[in-house]
Amino acid sequence: MPELTVAGKQWTVAAGSNLLDALNQSGVPVPYSCRAGSCHACLVQCVDGDVRDSRPDALSPAQRDQGWRLACQCQVVEDVQIHTFDPQRDGQAAQVAAVDWLGPDVLRLRVTPERALRYQAGQHLVLWAGDVARPYSLASLPEEDRFLEFHLDCREPGRFIDAARKMKGGDPIRLGELRGGALHYDPDWHAKPLWLLAAGTGLAPLFGILREALRQHHQGSIRLIHVAHDAAGHYLAKPLAALAAKHENLCVELLTAAEAPPALAQLRLVSRQTQALLCGHPDRVEAFAKRLYLAGLPRNQLLADVFLPRG
Structure with a gap:
């Protein structure tokens, strides 16, 4: 053996x-x-x-x-x-900048790395709290934010979540590998309709990508749909409303889990050039994708990342 x-x-x-x-x-x-x-x-x-x-x-x-x-x-x-x-030897040193609640179940963690981190909207990073590690998507933008921002779903207990709840400004934290998933913003989409469909804290990377698209003056229409377990789960409702008020080409729709099925059944493409980005729990992403395929979206115009449950 x-x-x-x-x-x-x-x-x-x-x-x-x-x-x-x-x-x-x-x-x-x-x-x-x-x-x-x-x-x-x-x-x-x-x-x-x-x-x-x-x-x-x-x-x-x-x-x-x-x-x-x-x-x-x-x-x-x-x-x-x-x-x-070994996060102490192989990881990067960072410091907790702030910890606050965006909603009843979503904890916002802001982190300042010891050395500037080069990343793009849509990427995710492994965070280490002592010997406990979890990957989280970045909700921040390198061009606009002085910190790395993460949105932690605290509805279910977990060792990292338990550690994060106790964090405060100034606490040390270690950064593991920076990883790029499927989600990103491509400047070639500049004039295309852009659909962003998120479930729960799957909104975090799409919030970063939305801001990146607006920063690059995206000219096509942008439709963002956020599905939450209930109305209180729309933890970025105010900043999304502020962006929609400022940008005429942005439409934001907030749906609860009960409202989502009939609303998604009504989705109709305005153009077969539409580019769609999806993020959230695998079941929800699968439902999003199925609805978009039925609406006529070509498969190569759909990009998705899933937040996989711990196996």
Whole structure:
């Protein structure tokens, strides 16, 4: 049977064992969120030997050459020595700038990195609070904001959420890998209708992308639809209303979960050139996508990121 070595500790595992499970079950804490190769919270480094990787495309060639792997996507097939991601050594230092509530269930976390972070609207970042890590989408813009902003859904308990609730300005925090998902704003869309459909805190990256589109003076119509569990869940209602009042080409629609199905059934494309961006829970994103396909939206004009539940 293959042998795992981590920080001087050695043990054997069954051939074909999932690397993430083998580490966590043996007392080597490796954080994870999605188990789908999307969040990158379970990043580890193979320093001797290798593993069978089902998602080699999930990391850059440079990262792979350095031995980095996503533990959730790997099987142990030979002896391998692992270096787990150490936020103190491998991460970037940052400081909590502010913590406040945007609604009953949404905590806004603003963070100031020690070194300026180059990012684009729509990307997400792994945050470390001690030895607890979670990936969150950026709601801020590098050109306009002096901080990194994240919107945390606190309806369900979790170790990172519990830590975030206790944070205050000046507290240290570490930043892990910056990751670009499917969501972004392309200047080539300048004259096209742009639809942004968000569920819950899936609004965070789309809020950044909306502001980026407006910053670049997007000329086509922009339609933003936010679906929340109830009216109190529309945590950005006021800033969205302010943007809509300032920009004639922006239409904002706020729907509750009960209102969403009949409203989405009425969606009609004004142009087959429409570009759609979706974000939220997988079930909600699937419902958005199905409705848009039925309305005639070409599949290559739909981009989506999902907030995967912890597996």
